[in-house]
Amino acid sequence: MIKKYIFLLIILFFSLGCKESKEDATKSRASASNPNFPVAQSKPQPIYDRQINDWARYLAGLPPLPGSQLDSIDYRMEAKKHQEFFEKAWAWKEKKLLQPLAEWAKVELAAEQQRAKTVFYPFSGPDFMTIHALYPNAERYILMGLENEGRIPPLEQIRRRELAATLENLRISLNDILNYSFFKTNDMRAELNRFQIRGTLPILLAFIARRGNTVLEVEHVQLSANGEIKLGNPNANQQPEDSTVTGVQILFRASEDAPVQKIIYFSANINNTYIKKLKGMVPYIQSLEPAYTYLKSASYLMHADHFSIIRDLILKVSRSLLQDDSGIALRFFDRQVWDLTFYGTYTAPIPLFAARYQPELRKIYAQKEGVKPLTFGIGYQFREGTSNLMLARKKIAQ
Numbered sequence: 001m002i003k004k005y006i007f008l009l010i011i012l013f014f015s016l017g018c019k020e021s022k023e024d025a026t027k028s029r030a031s032a033s034n035p036n037f038p039v040a041q042s043k044p045q046p047i048y049d050r051q052i053n054d055w056a057r058y059l060a061g062l063p064p065l066p067g068s069q070l071d072s073i074d075y076r077m078e079a080k081k082h083q084e085f086f087e088k089a090w091a092w093k094e095k096k097l098l099q100p101l102a103e104w105a106k107v108e109l110a111a112e113q114q115r116a117k118t119v120f121y122p123f124s125g126p127d128f129m130t131i132h133a134l135y136p137n138a139e140r141y142i143l144m145g146l147e148n149e150g151r152i153p154p155l156e157q158i159r160r161r162e163l164a165a166t167l168e169n170l171r172i173s174l175n176d177i178l179n180y181s182f183f184k185t186n187d188m189r190a191e192l193n194r195f196q197i198r199g200t201l202p203i204l205l206a207f208i209a210r211r212g213n214t215v216l217e218v219e220h221v222q223l224s225a226n227g228e229i230k231l232g233n234p235n236a237n238q239q240p241e242d243s244t245v246t247g248v249q250i251l252f253r254a255s256e257d258a259p260v261q262k263i264i265y266f267s268a269n270i271n272n273t274y275i276k277k278l279k280g281m282v283p284y285i286q287s288l289e290p291a292y293t294y295l296k297s298a299s300y301l302m303h304a305d306h307f308s309i310i311r312d313l314i315l316k317v318s319r320s321l322l323q324d325d326s327g328i329a330l331r332f333f334d335r336q337v338w339d340l341t342f343y344g345t346y347t348a349p350i351p352l353f354a355a356r357y358q359p360e361l362r363k364i365y366a367q368k369e370g371v372k373p374l375t376f377g378i379g380y381q382f383r384e385g386t387s388n389l390m391l392a393r394k395k396i397a398q
Contacts, residue, residue, distance in 0.1 A: 046216045046251045046260055053215045055155055056205035059170065059197075061086025073156055078164035085171050089178045090210055093129070100376040102133045108343075108372075108391065109134060112320050116292040118142065120285075120318070122270065122310060123298040126200035127177060128207040128263060130378075131294055134322070140262040142288060143204075148238040148267050149220070149248040150199010158197075166197045174203065199238070200265055201248050208252050208263070216260065217251040227283030229264070240269040245278050270310045271301070282313065289317035295327030296379050300349065300356040303329045321392040324379040325349065330361045330390075339395055344374035344388040350381065 054069045061083040064074040073079060105113065117139040121131045125145040132141070155163065201218070208215055222232035223245040238246050247266035253259065268278055275281055293314055295302075302311040311328055314321065321328070325346055333340060346365040349356050365371055365388070377384040 048214075048216050049218065051154075052205070052218050053209075055152055056209040056215045058082075058155060059202050060206040060209040061090075062209055070156055073160075073163070076160070078160070078167055082167045082171070086206075086210070089174070093178050097376055097378060098129060098133045101130070101378070102136070104375065105134045108341075109322070112292050112322075113137065115319070118288050118291045120288055120291040120293045120314070121295075122293075122314070123295065123301070125177075126203040126207070126265065127296075128204055129177075129211060130296065132207075132211050134294060135292065138261065138292070139259075140264065142291075143263065143265045144268050144270065145200065145265070146240045146267070146269060148199045148240070149246065149265055150197075150201045150238070151220075151234050152197055152202055152205075155197075170197060170202060170206075174206075200267075204248070204250060204263060204265060208250065213252040213254050213261075215250060215252050219249045220246065221249045221264065222246045223266075223278075223280035223284055225279045227280040227285075227287055229284075238267055240267045241274050241277075243277050243279050245281055245284075270307070272306050272309050275309050282309070285310075285313045285317060290319035291317045293318040293321045293323075295321070295323035297324070298326045300326050300329075300353050302327060302332075303356050318392075319394055323390055323392075324381075325358065325361060325388055325390075326353070326356075326380060327390075329356075330358055330364075333392055337394060338392045341391045341393075342371045342388070343390070344371075345386060346388040353380070 051069050054064065057064060057068075058070050058074065058079065063083070064070060068074055113135060116135050116137075119131055119135045119138040119140070120142045121127070122144045124131070124143040125147055126143070128141065128143065131143070135141075158166065205215060205218075220232040220234040220236075221229050222236070224230055229249070232246050236244070236246055245266055245268050247264055247268075250263045250265075251260055252263070253261060266281075268281060269275075270278070270281070295314075301307045302314075311332065314328065315332065326349070342364055346358075346361055348354065348362070374387055374389065375384070377387045378389070379387055381387045
């Protein structure tokens with residue numbers, strides 16, 4: 001009897017093994033013929049780069065963590081001056097914009113915050129703090145600007161006098177975004193190419209750290225011709241008009257048990273002349289669908305025909321679009337496709353952009369019917385009571 005049971009167990013063992021082998025073979029064939037076949041794969045964990053996180057905290061004016069690799073420079077006078085600047089400027093920014101913006105978004109963007117995996121913020125420069133306040137839990141944030149992504153040399157190896165001047169230059173670069181609500185592109189492009197800490201990377205790292213996150217990993221990336229992201233050379237030429245699109249990818253998380261999030265910043269000139277020449281840019285943006293897009297202080301560029309390609313791409317890939325009046329003009333929104341909600345007030349653009357006045361938008365705000373209030377100032381009209389936002393939701397997404 002015992003021998004009989006042993007014999008049956010052996011037969012059962014081999015039959016199950018054959019079944020599993022057949023199933024594995026089926027999955028393998030299906031995966032080869034159909035790349036969308038759901039085969040479970042283990043995802044590699046990001047490497048926690050303690051040095052880059054220490055750099056981020058230093059650039060953000062935050063106190064060092066125990067065992068900081070920058071211990072030799074963390075307590076010097078230039079670091080203390082930088083910390084004092086950030087503590088004051090950040091507290092003001094949190095009170096005036098980031099906290100009220102986050103509270104507003106919890107209500108008005110509740111549906112978007114639940115769905116948004118990809119957040120697209122063209123014409124952003126390194127303004128991570130605003131998009132993170134609006135969408136704190138997105139899987140990835142795609143930012144674009146004319147500013148080079150840059151690189152950071154080992155801070156502890158920079159001569160003390162040069163480091164002090166570099167930190168001061170960084171504070172000058174941040175003055176507009178922290179005290180107002182936008183970057184001045186021409187000024188910032190010049191400022192971010194002075195001294196040894198260059199480009200948008202140091203500002204992105206500082207904002208990530210200031211928003212309460214830990215930086216895990218930084219990699220330089222570029223786009224392939226078919227729009228795929230691949231590793232790039234940090235020493236490659238970083239010009240927004242180059243045919244090869246370069247950028248930087250940053251992985252971070254809010255806590256040890258929080259999911260890993262990602263920022264990808266591309267240095268790119270996306271007007272019609274250049275976007276056609278940027279290898280992989282159009283297919284990459286097309287791959288972002290469904291994106292949740294944000295536009296602020298965008299210089300009214302997409303009101304004009306020479307930015308029609310990026311304008312049409314945004315309207316195509318966006319499931320929802322939040323913007324001020326400097327984004328896409330009201331006349332480009334098909335009311336059969338979009339539901340529009342208006343916030344704040346609109347009278348006219350600032351004098352620099354007076355030619356971009358929208359009478360049809362003014363009519364909506366003048367009637368005040370259905371226009372919701374804003375309790376903060378944002379964009380070029382950064383004073384409370386002067387700003388406007390419009391939330392456009394695709395009807396098919398309802």
